[in-house]
Amino acid sequence: MSQSYPKFDRALVVLHVDDDPMNLRVVEEILGAFGHTAIKANCGADALRRLSEQAFDVVLMDIHMPGMTGIEAVERLRQGAGPEAKTPVIALTADVFSRRPDEYRALGFTDFVAKPILVSGLLEAIKRACEPQAGKSAAANAA
Template identity: 75%
Template sequence: MSELKAMPGRPLSVLHVDDDPMNLRVVQEILTAFGHAAVMASSGAEALEHLGRQTFDVVLMDIHMPGMTGIEVVEKLRASVGPERNTPVIALTADVISRRPQEYTALGFNDFVSKPILVSGLIASIQRAAGPGEARQPLSRAG
């Protein structure tokens, strides 16, 4: 595996939501290796709390979580009235059979990364989603 290098541009504030502690740890290590600040949440409810208190450049959202799925979190986020409602959200899931990646756009996601996560795909997706201003790119399959 090639050595990880910080990507050019400003450091980003990223919220990663996943009920699996190992996934949280791996993604946190990737994000920090690329110079980004990572905040972890282990549930949808915890994610919404963070989003209500802090501004993030991008959210990485696991789809299958107990209690509140990633899809339900995005529905609540997009229906909110605060500025957080426009935060780019990238779907993370191993379930690439039941939904086509394009379906995540209709659900309110900005991008899609399949698990197991490939570092290059994840970082490319984050760069697209947190791109300059309103010029964010639509959903594309990364990973």
């Protein structure tokens, strides 16, 4: 039985934020296999810096990181005045018991994906996060 994955109109530029190098590598491989580009950041501060310098279609944000958590990074991002403040951010975490997906949305996240990451679940969340911006994504406008 073959798996069906969502189709995308174009290749996306995705910022993936995680303090675990293996998680960064796995997601980079997944996204690359579907024609998307993953830019890696290993902490919240690095993610905010990259977001201020480059437009991304979507951000995949780990929740539990040393220094600045994913929640703190999203709070700072959403408080910003630049166009990056509206970038969709998907929460990634193995801690599925402390918060429900709707609680992550209330914190400023666009969607939620549990770890370990399933390819179909990740791609479906990315598709949902990018749909409202069809043809108007920050990365497309920056090109």
